[in-house]
Structures are given as structure tokens and as C-alpha cells.
Amino acid sequence: xxxxxxxxxxxxxxxxxxxxxxxxxxxxxxxxxxxxxxxxxxxxxxxxxxxxxxxxxxxxxxxxxxxxxxxxxxxxxxxxxxxxxxxxxxxxxxxxxxxxxxxxxxxxxxxxxxxxxxxxxxxxxxxxxxxxxxxxxxxxxxxxxxxxxxxxxxxxxxxxxxxxxxxxxxxxxxxxxxxxxxxxxxxxxxxxxxxxxxxxxxxxxxxxxxxxxxxxxxxxxxxxxxxxxxxxxxxxxxxxxxxxxxxxxxxxxxxxxxxxxxxx
Amino acid sequence: xxxxxxxxxxxxxxxxxxxxxxxxxxxxxxxxxxxxxxxxxxxxxxxxxxxxxxxxxxxxxxxxxxxxxxxxxxxxxxxxxxxxxxxxxxxxxxxxxxxxxxxxxxxxxxxxxxxxxxxxxxxxxxxxxxxxxxxxxxxxxxxxxxxxxxxxxxxxxxxxxxxxxxxxxxxxxxxxxxxxxxxxxxxxxxxxxxxxxxxxxxxxxxxxxxxxxxxxxxxxxxxxxxxxxxxxxxxxxxxxxxxxxxxxxxxxxxxxxxxxxxxxxxxxxxxxxxxxxxxxxxxxxxxxxxxxxx
Numbered sequence: 001x002x003x004x005x006x007x008x009x010x011x012x013x014x015x016x017x018x019x020x021x022x023x024x025x026x027x028x029x030x031x032x033x034x035x036x037x038x039x040x041x042x043x044x045x046x047x048x049x050x051x052x053x054x055x056x057x058x059x060x061x062x063x064x065x066x067x068x069x070x071x072x073x074x075x076x077x078x079x080x081x082x083x084x085x086x087x088x089x090x091x092x093x094x095x096x097x098x099x100x101x102x103x104x105x106x107x108x109x110x111x112x113x114x115x116x117x118x119x120x121x122x123x124x125x126x127x128x129x130x131x132x133x134x135x136x137x138x139x140x141x142x143x144x145x146x147x148x149x150x151x152x153x154x155x156x157x158x159x160x161x162x163x164x165x166x167x168x169x170x171x172x173x174x175x176x177x178x179x180x181x182x183x184x185x186x187x188x189x190x191x192x193x194x195x196x197x198x199x200x201x202x203x204x205x206x207x208x209x210x211x212x213x214x215x216x217x218x219x220x221x222x223x224x225x226x227x228x229x230x231x232x233x234x235x236x237x238x239x240x241x242x243x244x245x246x247x248x249x250x251x252x253x254x255x256x257x258x259x260x261x262x263x264x
Numbered sequence: 265x266x267x268x269x270x271x272x273x274x275x276x277x278x279x280x281x282x283x284x285x286x287x288x289x290x291x292x293x294x295x296x297x298x299x300x301x302x303x304x305x306x307x308x309x310x311x312x313x314x315x316x317x318x319x320x321x322x323x324x325x326x327x328x329x330x331x332x333x334x335x336x337x338x339x340x341x342x343x344x345x346x347x348x349x350x351x352x353x354x355x356x357x358x359x360x361x362x363x364x365x366x367x368x369x370x371x372x373x374x375x376x377x378x379x380x381x382x383x384x385x386x387x388x389x390x391x392x393x394x395x396x397x398x399x400x401x402x403x404x405x406x407x408x409x410x411x412x413x414x415x416x417x418x419x420x421x422x423x424x425x426x427x428x429x430x431x432x433x434x435x436x437x438x439x440x441x442x443x444x445x446x447x448x449x450x451x452x453x454x455x456x457x458x459x460x461x462x463x464x465x466x467x468x469x470x471x472x473x474x475x476x477x478x479x480x481x482x483x484x485x486x487x488x489x490x491x492x493x494x495x496x497x498x499x500x501x502x503x504x505x506x507x508x509x510x511x512x513x514x515x516x517x518x519x520x521x522x523x524x525x526x527x528x529x530x531x532x533x534x535x536x537x538x539x540x541x542x543x544x545x546x547x548x549x550x551x552x553x554x555x556x557x558x
Contacts, residue, residue, distance in 0.1 A: 087410045094414075109397070109418070116421045123421070124414025130424050130490040152425050 017067035027053040042225035050234040098171030098179035104163035115151040140169040161192035181213045273320040273353040283321035290478035295440030302474040313471030315387035330364035335372035335530030373455040375534040378464035386449045388470035393447035459485040502527040505547040507538035
């Protein structure tokens with residue numbers, strides 16, 4: 001897919017000809033795009049369309065069968081993720097990247113307090129001062145609208161929406177430049193979803209984050225993203241600016257997706 | 265049973281060679297947990313099967329063996345392991361820290377300073393310091409390999425958040441040779457500073473978990489902490505009731521159901537040595553009776 005977005009910046013993440021197959025089953029085929037700093041890209045499509053596989057390929061959790069993913073490191077050099085050592089990749093994962101899981105239990109340590117959950121990444125990059133770690137943790141809890149008085153409670157005692165907000169705080173505390181989100185609002189009720197989306201929209205614009213959001217919910221895509229990629233059967237069938245794709249879909253499948261939303 | 269039916273120190277020679285190879289590797293990489301093919305021993309897991317195998321592998325006919333359990337030479341566990349090696353290896357045994365060449369220990373480091381040429385063998389129940397925070401062995405191994413130890417501080421953070429200070433009082437994590445984070449077995453953190461720059465060789469054996477690790481002589485061992493919550497030793501604030509020592513690790517002994525208690529040295533050999541030298545505590549005005557063990 002061609003990259004229509006203009007900007008004076010260089011791309012943050014570049015995917016070229018990405019493909020993944022499990023034996024004869026093709027999960028992703030020939031996916032190319034570039035993501036720019038501060039840009040939010042939504043990947044939409046129904047279950048089994050290869051969205052989650054794509055996210056794992058992009059975040060280097062899965063090795064592609066063909067093609068490659070390059071990322072611009074903080075020193076400005078674009079590097080192929082496959083060429084990074086495991087230590088470098090894991091370091092990237094807990095500093096410059098964030099990963100928000102659909103199920104917060106996967107992204108949080110459910111048995112340790114909220115403060116330690118947020119502080120873990122800081123301790124992993126060498127913070128060694130309890131007072132400062134705690135201060136950073138409380139300020140992040142405030143930013144994601146969790147009462148600071150609950151800093152010592154474990155996430156098990158949190159509601160679903162709070163857990164998801166805690167997971168976001170935990171990911172953003174090291175000021176990453178790129179956040180991957182896998183169905184961040186899945187499984188939450190509608191009013192909680194709305195609040196979470198509002199929070200995410202503010203944080204993304206405040207921090208100038210780039211984000212790749214996997215979702216089957218077109219409302220999430222419309223609210224958060226600048227650009228949309230529509231996937232079907234492992235391929236990207238349509239891509240463009242969010243309002244353009246959602247208001248004037250070209251492909252029959254996209255038209256079907258858009259028309260399947262109940263009118264408000 | 266006829267003791268001569270056993271090979272020297274119970275284990276067969278092949279097994280001892282295998283364990284020695286693991287020990288050599290452990291000494292070469294201080295703090296690294298070396299897997300080994302742990303054998304069934306004639307005692308239950310949790311009673312020191314790891315320590316016994318390490319001792320059996322390093323013991324020679326000229327060695328003098330001391331075994332302590334929580335600092336004491338005269339508990340069931342210490343006596344039976346000492347007898348076990350007296351019977352299967354015919355080695356001399358002692359209760360004196362000074363005279364021993366091999367000291368097998370459960371949960372204490374002797375108070376008397378160790379010297380070069382001695383080997384301290386620890387019995388270890390759970391060798392993985394990250395275990396309770398990260399249950400996956402594949403993941404903890406990777407974390408050790410890459411030196412990702414942020415998680416260890418999460419545990420200390422939790423302590424401070426809950427109790428206001430680092431409440432971990434035993435099995436307190438240490439960093440060995442500025443590389444591997446290690447669980448010093450459930451010794452009280454009072455003993456942690458003794459591991460640093462120790463002239464004796466320290467070996468750790470975990471029988472059920474099948475791991476051996478080591479601290480070679482004169483290796484740096486640093487207890488983890490926060491800048492604003494530094495590592496501190498802990499002991500009951502009292503002198504020993506028998507020998508009057510005010511710098512040793514104490515056991516608390518409850519004496520009745522009225523709340524009266526006494527504190528005595530956990531290291532029995534050290535305490536008896538002090539009493540023999542004329543030191544007295546509040547509870548030992550009468551001359552000390554004969555030693556209870558042999």
C-alpha cells in the first residue's frame with residue numbers, strides 16, 4: 001500500500017512485504033505501510049482476518065515468514081527488528097514501546113500493588129529511589145483517573161475499566177514513542193468504553209504518541225485514529241484517512257463493515 | 265546395617281563426578297544456578313538433600329565435618345546428617361567452627377569468622393530468587409541471562425509500600441560479583457554481610473529443584489536495596505541470656521504461657537565457646553552443664 005501521508009518527519013516504523021503463514025494457513029500476506037511519529041493507525045477487520053498476527057509481527061513477538069519490520073531507534077537510525085538481539089528487543093519493549101492487552105490480567109501483575117505495577121518499568125531501567133518511583137506512580141495514577149489512595153491495592157480489587165487504565169499507566173510511565181493496543185476496549189461496558197477512549201485520545205495527543213490499535217469496533221477507530229487499514233483474509237484491502245474510509249468506503253467488504261453498524 | 269557396604273560418602277563415584285562438574289561450573293560463574301541430576305537420598309526433600317549431595321561430592325577422608333541447623337549443632341537434622349557421613353564416609357566430625365573443613369548449614373552462617381580452606385555448604389529449598397513474582401522457569405532463566413532484575417526491586421517496593429520498610433528478613437536477595445542476583449537460601453538477612461568477600465568457599469545445593477550455585481572466596485556480594493531505604497541487618501535488641509553476647513543473631517525462646525521469653529545465640533558452638541571463656545548472661549549464673557550432644 002502506498003503511503004499518502006505527508007509530513008516533514010521520517011517514518012517511525014516501516015513494514016515491507018510482511019507475510020506470515022502457519023503451514024498452509026496464510027495469516028498475513030504482503031502487508032506494507034509506514035507509521036509516522038504521533039500518528040494513530042487503526043487496523044480493523046473481523047475475527048480471523050489476521051489483525052492479531054499482524055500486531056505480533058510488528059511488535060517483534062513473532063518472526064515473519066517473509067518481509068521485514070524496521071523501527072527508528074531513539075538515536076534516529078532505522079533498524080530491522082530481526083537484526084536486534086533479544087536483549088535489545090526486550091529493552092525496546094519495556095522502554096520505547098508499550099503494549100496494551102485486551103485482557104488486563106495479561107499485561108499486569110495481578111498479585112502486586114498498583115504502584116509496583118506502574119513502577120516496574122522504572123525499576124527495570126535502573127530507578128533505585130523508592131520515593132521517586134512512588135511519586136512517578138502516583139502522578140500516573142492521577143493522569144489515568146485512578147484515585148491515588150488506591151495505589152497500594154492490588155489490581156484484583158479493581159474494576160475492569162480501572163484495570164485497563166492501570167495497564168495504560170504502566171505502559172506509558174517510561175514515555176514510549178509507540179504503543180501497540182490489542183482491542184483495548186474489548187470486554188468493557190459502553191459507558192466505561194467511552195471514558196477510556198476519551199482518556200486515551202487525550203493522552204495520545206498530549207504525549208505525541210504513535211499508536212497501532214487493533215479493533216473490530218469501528219467507533220474506536222473513528223474516535224482515536226488518523227488512519228485506518230481494513231484487513232480481510234490476511235490482506236489489507238483498503239487503507240486511507242479514517243473519515244475517508246469510514247464515510248466513503250470503496251471496497252464492498254468495507255461497505256459491509258460500515259453498514260453493519262446500527263445507526264445512532 | 266553394615267556401613268562398609270556403602271561407597272565412600274554414600275554416592276557412587278560417577279554421581280560424585282557429575283556433581284563436582286556442576287560445582288566447578290558454578291564456581292566459574294558466581295551466582296549462576298547450574299542444573300544437575302539430583303539423586304534420591306535416604307531422607308525426604310526439604311531435609312537437606314541438595315546440601316548432602318554437595319557435601320558427599322566434596323568430602324575427602326581427611327576432612328572434618330560440622331553440620332548445623334539454624335545455627336545449632338544438636339538438632340535432629342544436624343545430628344542425623346553428621347552421623348550419616350560419620351557412618352558412610354568415616355570422616356571426623358566436630359561442632360567447632362574453627363576446626364571444621366566442611367560445614368554443612370541450614371539457614372545460618374556461623375558467627376565465628378570463616379577462614380581460607382573451609383567450605384560452607386548451604387541447603388537450599390528454592391534457589392530461584394524471582395520465583396514468587398515470575399512463575400515461569402523459561403522466563404526467569406531468560407531474565408538471568410539478560411540481567412533483567414527490575415522485578416527483584418518490585419518485591420522490595422511491595423515490602424516498603426505495605427510495611428514502611430523492607431520487611432524481607434530472610435532469603436534476602438543479593439547480587440553476586442555484580443552480575444547474577446541470587447537467593448542466599450533462607451538465612452536471616454543478618455548473615456548477608458558475612459557472604460561478602462568471605463575467605464571460605466560457599467556452595468549451595470538444592471536437591472528437589474536440582475540446582476547448584478556458588479560464591480568463590482573473596483567475591484563481592486551486595487544486598488539489593490533502594491537509595492532511600494538502604495539494607496539493614498536485623499537482630500533482637502537484647503544480649504544473649506546465656507553468654508551475654510550483644511552482636512550475635514538470637515533465637516527467641518518462649519518459656520511459658522505468661523509471655524515470658526528469653527533470647528539466646530542461635531549459633532550454639534559460638535555461645536558455648538563464649539561461656540567456656542567465662543562470659544555469662546542473665547540466665548547462666550550457674551556453671552554451664554556438660555554439652556548435650558556428642
